[in-house]
Amino acid sequence: MEKVSTAGYLVLGLIDRLGEATPYDVKQAAQHTNAFFALPHTQIYVQCTRLVSVGYLDEQQEEHGRRRRLLTVTPEGQAALRDWADSGVDTQVEARDVALLKLYFEADPERLARQQLTAHEELLARYEEIAGQAEGLDPGPRRTLRFGLAFERMQVDFWSGLIADA
Structure with a gap:
């Protein structure tokens, strides 16, 4: 091969x-x-x-x-x-997220979190809208959409927590 x-x-x-x-x-x-x-x-x-x-x-x-x-x-x-x-998959995931990089270098956490929360809530809403029409999707895209929903919910939870901690 x-x-x-x-x-x-x-x-x-x-x-x-x-x-x-x-x-x-x-x-x-x-x-x-x-x-x-x-x-x-x-x-x-x-x-x-x-x-x-x-x-x-x-x-x-x-x-x-x-x-x-x-x-x-x-x-x-x-x-x-x-x-x-x-075949198998290397489980190491590379998250290339500019917001996390800025957070690492001590950007204003509350301001950054509010920006990110808005962005991820909007993306979550879009994914939820797609999920409402997912019946026609092939299994592969439907499964990756499920991951996208879980990922965006995690992002909303993470950035909301930073705001609560501020």
Whole structure:
């Protein structure tokens, strides 16, 4: 099996979900994973080219018009994606949160907490709205939405606690 980065598996998985996609389609679909795994748009094109070169994607180019690259997952790509999805995960989570970094460097905790509380309450409300319509979602997105709800509730609880401590 070829060495593929996590970003590569994200691209492979999105194309597999879409059935057929251009790199632009992948860029649009990647917006749905940004809350838990951001993918810089520059990586999309790099990963598409790499996945074609290792045989995990087939590429057809339109002969007329914009000559878009249409990508589909090969059987080898589907097998690699399944193997990756079923493999173990390093449990170390990297929280790249600017607010926590500012808190670490002693920003005004009450002011920061109020800003963050508002932002996380708004995001929680959006997730709850999506959850109200989640019946039509595939199982994977529904499960990650469940995580998003729990995460935002934890954020609201954490920042509320800082305000109460002030």
